Amino acid sequence: DKIRNINHNLDLINVRRKEPKSQDIYLRLLVKLYRFLARRTNSTFNQVVLKRLFMSRTNRPPLSLSRMIRKMKLPGRENKTAVVVGTITDDVRVQEVPKLKVCALRILRAGGKIFTFDQLALDSPKGCGTVLLSGPRRGREVYRHFGTAPGTPHSHTKPYVRSKGRKFERARGRRASRGYKN
Structure with missing residues (x-):
């Protein structure tokens, strides 16, 4: 075989x-x-x-x-x-x-x-x-979510969040006073 x-x-x-x-x-x-x-x-x-x-x-x-x-x-x-x-x-x-x-x-x-x-x-x-x-092919908003995972160092990828409030993906990894800043 x-x-x-x-x-x-x-x-x-x-x-x-x-x-x-x-x-x-x-x-x-x-x-x-x-x-x-x-x-x-x-x-x-x-x-x-x-x-x-x-x-x-x-x-x-x-x-x-x-x-x-x-x-x-x-x-x-x-x-x-x-x-x-x-x-x-x-x-x-x-x-x-x-x-x-x-x-x-x-x-x-x-x-x-x-x-x-x-x-x-x-x-x-x-x-x-x-x-x-031709128009910009990557002009659609969805392309902002593509790339290296949000939260990893030097990533500018937009996370999918249900709300843009204070408690949602705004603390750890986003500011130095809360653990670390990516």
Whole structure:
């Protein structure tokens, strides 16, 4: 009887989405379009857009208007189209929005020239004159709880506590007068 060494750590290597999880027919149409473009054009832009269309909601984080403006002000990005596979959210802190060309899945309350992805495919099928942007992936609050365990030295990980009162994870390890300070 042979002893097999089955390493299940390698199972996750081939896990990649071949299609979106969502049943949204409009998203499925975009996938059809970009599948065609990724296959028939030799541009990596279309392959990246296709891959991002498959992504889960948490991997398509929203991009704020202010961050997009900041990224589009960088040198060499004038007159280019900002492409975001995700949502662009309004930012009330922005007083005046410069003239921008934007393509995104969802745009909430913004002026300027706005494309949808099918219009972008007509406008620049190979992704010429575009800047691919994405929101901060680790921007969600849940990431503050990840890392070395709270309470260990030099850990800034946020503990899950039921209350933020005086008695809850505020004494030992948090201040020198109560035993020790981490």
